[in-house]
Amino acid sequence: MLVWLAFRKKDSTKYSPANYGSIFYHEDDYRQVEIVPFENFNALIKQAENIEEFAEKNFDGIGYSDIMVREENELKLKDRGIPVTELEEVLLNLSLPRKTLVTTGISPGEMVSKNTLGYGENWNGLFFQFESDIVSSIWIAGTIPTGKDKVTDTLNVLGRKWNLLLMDWNSCKLIDLKDKEQIVTYLSFEDYGE
Structure with missing residues (x-):
């Protein structure tokens, strides 16, 4: 009965069942396709080149004989001071369910993120972490399950509003999110529907 009363509050979207529930991302996807401040551009290019060179040297035909740990970005996303509420206003354009319980790990064996x-x-x-209502990281796991146009527009707004890049560590591609054409080209290689 208490839950039923909560749904009757004036702002019904805030208490919509779609705003609850859980979502899972595999632990290997954490920040593999991440959104970062533009000021890291040169360091990201250098690091991507180092990763590609390292991968070539350490691939044995089946797997890799060694691992490489990426360096942290000099300018962190939390340094932008993006309020969670402002990011969520932009993400509404995706028309996707907002999940407040996020789990990660290897299924089975999930843990709360x-x-x-x-x-x-x-x-x-699309996932994001926050500290004290300030966004500390944004990343994409798999693909964003909505139309390519919505994804393009949303990423472009993020880039223009906060001067951000998308770094795809899986393919070592770096995308300036202020440039809509770069986003369109990048998404054409990903598994996005129309």
Whole structure:
């Protein structure tokens, strides 16, 4: 009965069942396709080149004989001071369910990813973490399960509003999110529907 009363509050979207529930991302997807401040551009290019060179040297035909740990970005996303509420206003354009319980790990064996929200469905979506209502990281796991135009527009707004890049560590591609054509080209290589 108490839950039923909560749904009757004036702002019904805030208490919509779509705003609750859980979403899972595999632990290997954490920040593999991440959104970062533009000021890291040169360092990201250099690091991507180092990763590609390292991968070539350490590939044995089946797998890799060694691992490389990426360096942290000099300018962190949390340094932008993006309020969670402002990011969520932009993410509404995706028209995806907002999930307040985010789990990660290897299924089975999930654990709660604290201070994390997700937009999408299990294995696929846009996720972000926050500290004290300030966004500390944004990443994409799998693909964002909505139309390519919505994804393009949303990423472009993020880039223009906060001067951000998308770094895809899986393919070592770096995308200036202020440039809509770069986003369109990048998404054409990903598994996005129309």
